[in-house]
Amino acid sequence: MIEYAQQIGANVSQDGLLEGAISLWDGDKNLHTQNAVLAGEAASLSDPLSAEGIRPSIFSGVKAAEAIDEALGGNGDALKKYTQIINEEWGADMVWAGRLAGAFYRFPKVAYKVGVKLPAATTVMSKILCGELRYADIASTAIKKLSSSFLPGRG
Ligand SMILES: Cc1cc2nc3c(=O)[nH]c(=O)nc-3n(C[C@H](O)[C@H](O)[C@H](O)COP(=O)(O)OP(=O)(O)OC[C@H]3O[C@@H](n4cnc5c(N)ncnc54)[C@H](O)[C@@H]3O)c2cc1C
Secondary structure, three states: OHHHHHHOOOOOOHHHOOOOOOOEOOOOOOOEEOOEEOOHHHHOOEOOOOOOOHHHHHHHHHHHHHHHHHHHOOOOOHHHHHHHHHHHHHHHHHHHHHHHHHHHOOOHHHHHHHHOOOHHHHHHHHHHHOOOOOHHHHHHHHHHHHHHHHOOOOO
């Protein structure tokens, strides 16, 4: 990491570096308290399959801002509603991303061949990243395909 940072011209030393794992979604959580909400990476919203974190960070940031605005306007349930919105609109699909990740990372070599190298898979993943498809729409078929390719003689 230091080597990479130096290559791009950053002046860093080992002492000045703090490393941390990407905080992947691993189940719905309470994202609010009395006067605060969690959004983005701090809320562990990154996709457990692709590690995509920018889109959920922007999405939750916008929803958090709306909730704070409503709370300041006197809506006592606004922050609670924020948790519900994130869990329903993001968490519900991350359940499927988590299931797919479970199948994908179990046998990554085979999964890479079946799930990444195929042009159709790239198209599907692009649509997911653009928000045009949800994991829920494709997960069952994808998991079946991945599972069958793990069987002896099929990989
Ligand atoms: C190497 C790498 C590659 C990635 N690639 C992708 C990718 O291709 N696509 C994708 O979607 N996601 C990617 N991600 C994940 C994505 O970068 C994060 O999920 C996303 O940036 C999180 O956004 P955020 O605003 O929640 O947090 P951050 O972008 O981490 O922003 C938090 C900010 O708060 C500041 N901060 C922290 N503590 C304090 C403090 N006490 N006071 C004031 N400021 C503070 C930090 O300096 C930082 O600027 C990648 C992550 C990594 C590490």
